[in-house]
Amino acid sequence: MLDAFAARAAHALGAGVSIAGGYATLLRESHAEPLGAGGLAVLGGLDGGLDRLRLFVDDLLELAGLDAVGLHREPLRVAGAARAASDGLAGPLADAATEVEVGPLPDVLADAVLLERLFHHVMRESIAAIGDGPGRVRISGVRRSAGARIEITDDGPPLDRAMAGALFEPFTASRGAGRTTGAGVSMAIARRIAERHGGSVWAHTGRRDGCTIVVLLPEAS
């Protein structure tokens, strides 16, 4: 029911965002001279708002369509997916003065696209928590009897223990309110991706600062 609503809302919002953003672009292209510097600055502000809406809509669409996406599992190097996700978030990471460190990681049996999306969403949550930064995200992992245990740790504000469970529910809680928060479904998407692989995900907080997201995935044999 919630997914159906999310999909419906996202399609309606997505069309509106496209049309508003498209006409803002045409206005900038065709009427830059009469708009002047002041008018173009106003359009820049509009672009910023639309970028937030785009992220919101894309999050909803991704959540709503996740269960229908095909799962093509293959042996994968986790480090490659983590680095690809980090590269895709280069702008937000720079804005948050946050560095990503990728340590030793075991190989897993996973869908390459979905694994990158898992890292993308967990790292977005970290960036939102770190805020203006500076910050650090460390990704590492070990082999366990239950599978490949991957940890994504940031040094943002500590996770409220009461919120640890709700963190993975859509639209309920986020550790930050930065631009990467989107629709507040990042951790819900991460959990669904892990579960679709037969894995799991949970969170725990450090003694003083930070948060660690633990992802357990099937190991590549």
Added chain:
Amino acid sequence: MTGVLVCDDAPDMRALLRDALDADPGLYVVGEAADGAAALLLAETLQPDVVLLDIGMPGPAAGTVVTGVRRAAPEAAIVVLSGFGPERLGSQASAEVSAHLPKTADLAAVRRTLREAGAR
């Protein structure tokens, strides 16, 4: 110049795409379709270089429209612009799509993708 058949059931979206493509020196709109049946008919009649396709339109199922467009206009590239992801299409239809853009893609990305698809 790349001739584009714009297929979207939202009139305001078609109006935006018409304005945006006509403002690009490398693109022009050859026709517009508001549902799947019209897309198939116009693809066959107009033989565009590129069919820009929303896969959430009324009419035949999205996969049927894509494979039908391929038969109707064998040389046309098919670019999907939709809030629905590739999972809405079957594997056979997905293989016929040159590029799949989210509905929220900015105009620069849409134009670039259409130019590249038309140049193949």
